[in-house]
Amino acid sequence: MRLLPVSRTRMLHVALGIALLAAIGAPASADDTRDISRETLAADDGWAAAEGGTTGGAAADDAHVFTVRNRAELVRALDGGSATPKIIRIAGTIDANTDDEGRRLDCADYATDGYSLKKYLAAYDPRTWGSAKPSGPQEEARQASAARQAERVEIAVGANTTIVGLGDSAVLEGASLQIKDAGNVIIRNVELRDAYDCFPVWQPNTGGLGDWKSAYDNLWLRGARQVWIDHVTASDGDHPDAEEPTYFGRNYLHHDGLLDITNASDLVTVSWSRFADHDKAMLVGNSDSATGDRGKLRITLHHNEFESVVQRAPRVRFGQVHLYNNRYVVPDDAHDYRYSWGVGTESAIYAENNAFTTPGHVEAADLVKSWNGSALHQTGSLFNGFLVDLLAINNAYNSGSERDLTADVGWTPPLGAPIDSAVKADHDVARGAGAGRIR
Secondary structure, three states, X not given: OOOOOOOHHHHHHHHHHHHHHHHOOOOOOOOOOOOHHHOOOOOOOOHHHOOOOOOOOOOOOHHHEEEXXXXXXXXXXXXXXXXXXXXXXXXXXXXXXXXXXXXXXOHHHHOOOOOOHHHHHHHOOHHHHOOOOOOOHHHHHHHHHHHHHHHHHEEEOOOOEEEEEOOOOOEEEOOEEEEEOOEEEEEEOOEEEOOXXXXXXXXXXXXXXXXXXXXXXXXXXXXXXXXXXXXXXXXXXXXXXXXXXXXXXXXXXXXXXXEEEEOOOEEEEEEOOEEEEEEEOEEEOOOOOOHHHOOOOOEEEEOOEEEEEEEOOOEEOOOEEEEEOOEEEOOOOOOOOOOOEEEEOOOEEEEEOOEEEOOXXXXXXXXXXXXXXXXXXXEOEEEOOEEEOHHHHHHHHOOOOOOOOEOOOOOOOOOOOOOOOHHHHHHHHHHHOOOOOOO
């Protein structure tokens, strides 16, 4: 058969037709149709990849894939924290401080039994009340008011669940997501903002001078197992505690942690996330006496950004925590910075190639704080562009009341992707960490 030549005009028409099909919705490429809600943790991605890995709700059938746009839809999809495999896609901003009809609730809506801040301050002023724990009508009213808010903002996440934000603007505001005694959970690509406690409690004997204690973490893992947190942004939102007033000589704190991992939680990977504009960012292990945490709290933190965080990035008790390729930024106007790594009781932090940028009044010796810890393994730490040995610096400049830390933490990380230099990680994390930045 003789093939006829194809004219240049016909070739041009074919090319234009292909372009037109693309413009009006021809099938997209694989990259354009990526469905992150079905993705699971890679086999080598930190502690959450161990012992079977973390798949979240990837096995969910079509009846258990939800797109939610408000608190009521989110709560229904979570099904009371059931273990049924489920995928929950968050679209837009969901405000936890709303009633069942979607009406916005504020602190006045939760207050009950005659509670008022003015009365509370008058009742428990240390100059007249003393150092006893608050009790009586105003404390009882505070507790009742707090319980009403907790019913709205504490949201339970059950096993075999994936929560993922759609696009680059998924926000869960005012909520305290809680993974309690549940495993195999994935949370990705969502901003967790402003878990605001309307009713902080005064604790007269905390820290010697007393302190205000709030109830809610943006995300709290208690007895959780095999959890992957990825490309999450957590902050105080538009209500930073630094702008709150001072009562009884102490800052009136409305937020607790951004991410706390406690009560023998285990096998957790936190990656490519951003923790910002907060005091106590991340607590691993909640008590020196919680000996049930021994052998648990195995956690990997990599490619995360901690910016404008005062302390606990993280503070660790008992756990084997692998910190690598994280970015720490202390802003120039930060005068309340305390430390980044808290080396607590029986902790075993293995830190590699992390980068710190601080103003001149923050020294390398400020980055590590020992809280009855004994060991810290660190290599490749970058401080304002210079490689430093944070272990040696800590031991040289500790207060004298603290014992020197040793470099032997008793373990080496069994899982982990190739580790970048601190310089590369600093650059990549600045561009890629946080919600809305999955590529």
